[in-house]
Structure formats: structure tokens, C-alpha cells
Amino acid sequence: MIGWLDTIVQGLLLGGLYALFAAGLSLAFGIMRLVNIAHGDFIILAAYLGIAIAEPFGINPFLCLLVVVPAMAAIGYVLQRGVLNATLGQDILPPLLVTFGLSIIIQNLLTEIFSADSRGLNAGDIEIASIPVGGGIAVGVLPLLVLVTAIAVIVGLQLLFTRTAIGRAFRATSDDPVTAELMGIDARHIYGLAMALAMAIVGIAGVYLAIRTSINPTIGPARLLYAFEAVIIGGLGSLWGTLAGGMLLGVAQTVGFRLDPGWGILAGHLTFLAVLVFRPNGLFPKTRDR
Amino acid sequence: MSLVSTHGLTAFYGDFQALFGIDFSVEAGETVAIIGSNGAGKSTFLRTLTGLIASPAAAIRFDGREIGALAAHRIVAEGLAMVPEGRRLFPSLSVEENLAIGAYSRRKGPWTLERIFTLFPILKERRRHPGTALSGGQQQMVAIGRALMSNPKLLLCDEISLGLAPVVIRDIYDALPGIKAEGTSVVVVEQDVGQAMQVADRLYCFQEGRVSLEGVPSELSRERISAAYFGV
Numbered sequence: 001m002i003g004w005l006d007t008i009v010q011g012l013l014l015g016g017l018y019a020l021f022a023a024g025l026s027l028a029f030g031i032m033r034l035v036n037i038a039h040g041d042f043i044i045l046a047a048y049l050g051i052a053i054a055e056p057f058g059i060n061p062f063l064c065l066l067v068v069v070p071a072m073a074a075i076g077y078v079l080q081r082g083v084l085n086a087t088l089g090q091d092i093l094p095p096l097l098v099t100f101g102l103s104i105i106i107q108n109l110l111t112e113i114f115s116a117d118s119r120g121l122n123a124g125d126i127e128i129a130s131i132p133v134g135g136g137i138a139v140g141v142l143p144l145l146v147l148v149t150a151i152a153v154i155v156g157l158q159l160l161f162t163r164t165a166i167g168r169a170f171r172a173t174s175d176d177p178v179t180a181e182l183m184g185i186d187a188r189h190i191y192g193l194a195m196a197l198a199m200a201i202v203g204i205a206g207v208y209l210a211i212r213t214s215i216n217p218t219i220g221p222a223r224l225l226y227a228f229e230a231v232i233i234g235g236l237g238s239l240w241g242t243l244a245g246g247m248l249l250g251v252a253q254t255v256g257f258r259l260d261p262g263w264g265i266l267a268g269h270l271t272f273l274a275v276l277v278f279r280p281n282g283l284f285p286k287t288r289d290r
Numbered sequence: 291m292s293l294v295s296t297h298g299l300t301a302f303y304g305d306f307q308a309l310f311g312i313d314f315s316v317e318a319g320e321t322v323a324i325i326g327s328n329g330a331g332k333s334t335f336l337r338t339l340t341g342l343i344a345s346p347a348a349a350i351r352f353d354g355r356e357i358g359a360l361a362a363h364r365i366v367a368e369g370l371a372m373v374p375e376g377r378r379l380f381p382s383l384s385v386e387e388n389l390a391i392g393a394y395s396r397r398k399g400p401w402t403l404e405r406i407f408t409l410f411p412i413l414k415e416r417r418r419h420p421g422t423a424l425s426g427g428q429q430q431m432v433a434i435g436r437a438l439m440s441n442p443k444l445l446l447c448d449e450i451s452l453g454l455a456p457v458v459i460r461d462i463y464d465a466l467p468g469i470k471a472e473g474t475s476v477v478v479v480e481q482d483v484g485q486a487m488q489v490a491d492r493l494y495c496f497q498e499g500r501v502s503l504e505g506v507p508s509e510l511s512r513e514r515i516s517a518a519y520f521g522v
Contacts, residue, residue, distance in 0.1 A: 165394070172380045172391050179378040182340060184366035184395030184440060 006137045007258045008251055013139065015230075015250030016147025017212065019243045020205040021223055022230035023153055024198035026242045029231070031174045031194040032088060034095050038102035040224030042199060045106050046072050046206025047215050051119050061121040061211050069203040076199025080192040088191070103220065110217035118214040127211065146208050150246070153201055154239045170194060229272040235282025244283060248275075293318045293475050294352045294370070294444055299345060301331075301338045308334040310499045316444060321466070321476045323490035323507075325483050327519060330496040332479045333375055336446050340372045341365040353443060367395040371442035375449045375479075377433040379421035386417040388432050392439030399441025400472050406435035409465050427458035434462070438469065445469065447478045451485060463489060483515060497521050 025039045036042075046068055053064040087094035129141040161167040169190055173180040177187040209215060209223070230249050234241025249268050256267025275282065292315040301309040309331050316322045324332050337343045339350060341362035349358040357365055371392075379388050389406055407414040410431040416424055421432055430450055437445055451459040459482075466489060470476060480486040486493060487507040495503035495518040503510070503518030516522070 165390070168383060168387050168391050169394060171382045171387075175380040175382050176378060178342065179374060179380070180391075181342065181362035182366065182372050182374060183391050183436070184363050185391075186361070186363045 002136050003258075005135070007254050009133075009137055009139065010143070011251030011254035012247050013143035013147050013250070014254060015243075015247030016143065016150040017205070017208060017246075018226050018230045018249050019150040019246030020146065020153065020201065020208065021227035022234075022242045022246055023150070023157065023239070024201040024205070025224075025227045026231045026234075026236075026239065027157065027198045027201070028195060030237050031170055032191050033092070034084060034088065034195075035092070035099070036198075037096060037099040037224065038106060038220075039099075039202070039227055040222065041103045041106040041110075041220035042072070042075075042202045043206045043209060043223050044110060044215060044217060044220040046199075046203045047121075047210035048110055048114055048119070048206075048217075049203075050121055050207040050210055051114070054121055061123045061207060064121075065204060065207050068207055069200050072203035072206075073196040073200040076195040076197070076202075077192040079199075080195035081188060084195065085188050085191055103224075107217050107220060114217060116216055116218070118216045119210070120214040121207065121210040123211045142212060146212070149204060149208070150243060153204070154243050157197075157239055166193070226268070229268065232282055233272060233275045235285040237286040238282070238284045241282055241284030241286075248283075291354065292316060292351070293320075294339070294350070296339075296350050299335075299338060299349050301334050301343050301345065303334075303343075308499055309338065312496075312499075312501055314494060314501070316475050316477060318443075319470070319473060319475055320491050321470060321478070321489055323486035323493045324477065324479045324496060325481070325486050325493065325515075325519065326496035326502075327481070329498075331499040332496050333448055334499075335496070336372060336448050336477070336479060339365075339446060340370060363395075366440050366442075367397060369397060369441070369443035370446070371437040371440045371444070372446040373430075373433045373437045373448060373450055375452070377426075377429045379429055379432055379436075381420065381422045383421055384417065385413055385419055385421050385424065385432055388421040389413075389435050389439055392436035393441075395440050397441040401438045401441050403439075406438060409438075409468055410435060425458075427454050427461060430454065430458075430462055431465075434465065434469075438474075442474060444475045444477065447476065449479055449481065451480065451482055459485065483519065495519055 021043060025036060028034045028036050049071060050061060050064045050068050053059060053067055054061050083098065084095060087098045127142055130138040131141060132138045161171060169185050173185055173187050173190045180187055226249060230245035231242055233248055234245030248271065252271035253264045253268040257264030295315040296312055299309060299312040300307065312335060326332050334343065338345050341360055345358040347356045347359035352368055352370055357368055383391065389403055412428060413431055413435065416428065450462060466476065478486065478489060490507055493505060493507050494501055495515065497518060503514060
């Protein structure tokens with residue numbers, strides 16, 4: 001019994017990482033209806049950025065967030081203004097094709113520079129530290145930190161959107177970019193900022209991923225899939241839904257792994273399919289017609 | 291010198307030419323009405339003034355500057371605001387947030403949230419509601435208030451009476467003197483000729499992308515107006 005409880009707790013913690021994967025994707029889709037196929041590869045890019053900074057200089061991986069997050073944000077802004085804004089319009093295909101191309105480019109660049117060997121970030125003792133929570137269950141400090149970060153990111157985004165002038169501009173532009181222009185809002189700049197924000201979160205997710213597990217340049221698309229599943233399970237446009245979706249996916253995977261080590265990922269996908277069948281709009285749909 | 295003027299302004303939707311050489315001007319403090327039937331180019335003209343449709347820099351002068359080539363979001367900051375046709379409130383923003391977003395360009399001036407609530411008291415009660423949950427007339431008040439929040443020198447109103455009951459239209463037009471009292475010039479685009487003649491100091495009639503008539507309402511006969519309106 002305790003074993004199962006432990007499995008669920010570990011699944012919830014894993015869900016924190018998936019929620020971090022998904023938050024950036026959800027943000028970009030929510031504000032500019034842009035599906036970023038390269039999202040997972042950007043997570044891996046951020047992870048390698050962290051490795052490239054932390055390894056040669058022996059810097060603590062958490063400190064390299066101070067460089068990776070702003071760097072990813074800058075990449076996001078330039079990418080949006082320079083490339084992706086040109087793909088936005090009535091047709092949803094151009095952004096899909098362009099980001100699919102970016103996905104291939106990033107994977108090949110990373111393989112060229114870092115080779116196909118598995119790499120990771122070493123954060124020292126914190127990786128194996130744990131807190132006993134009673135009943136024979138212990139919570140890893142690192143997974144807990146990831147989950148707390150995911151919650152903080154989502155609370156932060158929620159506050160940004162509802163309490164600040166720039167958040168209002170994000171929502172207004174998402175509703176109606178043409179009328180937003182009439183209010184003095186530069187929609188292209190807003191889109192740039194939205195992608196910068198999404199990529200900043202990708203930066204955090206990438207570094208955490210590299211601390212938690214070993215990575216190689218080709219695992220991006222699977223991260224994209226988990227992010228997608230978390231967003232869809234939670235319901236499009238709902239940030240809290242994304243967190244819940246990530247956690248449900250995490251629990252499904254750890255439960256699957258416990259039943260049979262070969263079933264973990266499949267259990268996640270099956271859960272996703274079940275949600276699609278029974279709640280096609282996700283668990284916490286935002287009932288807003290556009 | 292006019293507050294806004296255009297000389298030979300043209301506008302295109304792709305290959306389709308919608309405006310053929312519009313000469314138009316508004317003096318400071320003036321209220322000007324544009325009338326005309328569907329498809330005469332009234333809305334296109336307003337969209338060109340606000341920068342939503344591109345035009346050459348010199349085609350539009352506003353407050354002594356050539357603004358034709360500016361992007362729409364820069365023109366607001368120059369002091370030219372529009373109440374778009376169909377109101378176009380932001381559905382995910384509350385009434386208060388819709389008004390607040392009007393002040394995004396941070397132009398200084400007399401209009402604040404409190405002043406808008408004085409002009410349209412009903413909006414104060416409804417400030418927490420989603421903008422789109424209001425009645426048509428109240429939504430129009432929000433749209434006008436939102437435009438005023440940018441403290442414009444010139445307010446463009448596109449078909450603000452469309453689809454509203456006569457009593458509601460009166461309520462909305464009753465706000466006009468309060469707006470003019472702040473020195474704001476106003477351009478109203480109207481299909482309702484009677485309404486336009488009542489409020490306007492001067493009137494333009496558009497027909498098939500051209501100005502077919504211009505003058506002071508009291509000096510224009512019904513016959514001349516209907517000839518210009520219908521092109522008979």
C-alpha cells in the first residue's frame with residue numbers, strides 16, 4: 001500500500017517537470033495560436049547551453065540558470081520577431097512547418113557540436129538528498145524543487161496576466177490583434193515578449209531536465225509530446241490545467257512503470273487518449289469562444 | 291491649419307481600389323460627419339486614417355505631422371483614436387480592463403477611469419463584468435470610453451449607432467458635448483443621415499470611394515443629400 005502511495009507521490013513530483021515543459025508551449029499557443037513543434041528541442045538546447053556553461057567552468061548548475069534563462073529569452077524574442085511573426089496568419093500550417101524545420105536544425109546542430117553521447121549536469125549532493133515525510137515515504141529534494149518551481153512559474157504567469165498592464169496587453173492581443181493595434185499595442189512586439197517568456201521557462205525546464213537525467217540531442221520530440229499531452233489533458237488556455245495535466249501524466253507514467261517497467265510511457269499516452277475520448281476539451285477547459 | 295487633412299488619399303485591398311482621391315479635413319474642435327451607403331468607403335477611410343490600411347507618408351497630415359506611413363499602434367500615441375465598427379471589445383477583459391487598455395499609449399490628458407465613469411455612470415456598476423456580457427449600448431459606451439482613455443485630439447467613431455435602439459442611441463450621442471468640451475474633435479461615420487445632420491458642424495458624403503458632397507448641414511437641401519447619397 002505504501003508502495004503505491006509512494007508511486008503516486010513520485011508521479012506528482014515528476015509532473016512538476018512536465019508542467020514546466022508544458023507551460024511555455026501553452027503560453028505560446030494561448031497568446032498567438034502558435035504551435036511550436038521545436039519546443040522540445042529548445043528544452044534540449046537550453047540543457048546543452050547549461051552544460052556548456054557549467055562544465056568547463058565548474059559552475060553550479062543552478063547558478064547557470066542566471067545565464068541560460070536570459071539567453072533563452074533573448075533567443076525567443078529574436079526568433080519571434082525575425083522568423084515566426086512572418087508565419088502567423090489565418091493559415092495554421094506555416095508555423096508548424098517552420099518550427100518543424102527548426103526542430104531538425106537544432107537536433108543536428110546539437111549532435112554536431114556535442115556529439116550523440118549522453119550528457120548531464122551534476123548538481124552534487126542535492127541530487128540524492130531527500131526529506132522523509134513519514135510512513136516510509138521520502139521526497140527527493142530535487143524533484144520537490146522542480147515541482148515548487150513549476151508552481152511558482154504558473155502562479156507568476158497568472159499574476160502577470162491578471163494584475164499587470166503588460167499582462168492585459170497580452171490578453172487583449174490574444175483576443176484581437178487588430179483592435180489591440182488601435183489601442184497602441186504593437187502586436188509583433190507583444191508576440192516577441194510572449195515567446196521570450198515561453199523560452200525563459202524552457203530555459204528553466206532544460207536545466208532541470210539535465211540535472212535530473214541524462215540527455216542527448218535527439219530526445220527533444222519526446223519532451224514535446226509530454227508537454228503537448230499535459231496541455232491537452234489540462235485544457236487549452238488554462239495554466240492551472242496545465243499543471244494538473246502535467247501531474248496526471250506524471251502519475252500515469254510512474255504507476256505504469258510500477259506495473260511493468262516497459263509500460264510507463266505507454267500508460268501516460270493511454271491516459272492522454274482516455275482524456276481525449278471522455279473529455280476532449282481537457283479537464284479544466286476555458287470556455288471562451290473565439 | 292487643419293487638425294487632420296488628406297489630399298488625394300487612395301486605399302487598396304490588394305488589387306481592389308476602395309478610395310479614389312479623398313480630400314478631407316477636420317479643424318480643431320470641429321465635429322464632422324461622414325455619411326454614405328454601404329460600401330461607399332467610409333470605414334475604409336477611417337481604417338486608413340488610423341493606419342490599419344497602409345498609405346504614403348504625405349497622404350495624411352495630423353497636427354502638423356505626416357502620419358500616413360506610421361503603424362496603427364504609433365498613430366494612437368499621436369492623438370488619434372478610433373471606436374471601431376462593431377465595438378470590438380476584448381472578450382477576456384473586464385469592463386474596467388477594457389477601459390484601462392485604452393490608456394496603453396500613456397498619452398497625458400483629462401481622461402481617466404473616473405472621468406469615464408462620470409460620463410457613463412452605468413459602467414461603474416458593471417466594471418467587474420466581462421466587457422462582452424453587457425448590452426449593446428453599454429458595450430458601445432465601453433468602446434467610446436476605451437478610445438477616450440488614450441486622450442485623443444481626434445476621436446473617430448465608426449457606426450456607433452448601428453444595431454442599437456433609438457433611446458440608446460440618444461444616450462450615447464448625449465455624451466458627445468462632454469467629449470467636445472475637452473477640446474476633442476470628433477468624426478462620426480453614420481448611416482443614419484438625420485442623426486449625422488443633428489450633431490455635425492460639417493458633413494461629407496461618400497459614394498463609391500469618392501467624396502460626392504461636402505458642406506454645412508443647415509445649408510444642404512434634402513435633395514442634394516439624397517442625390518449625393520444614392521448617386522441618382
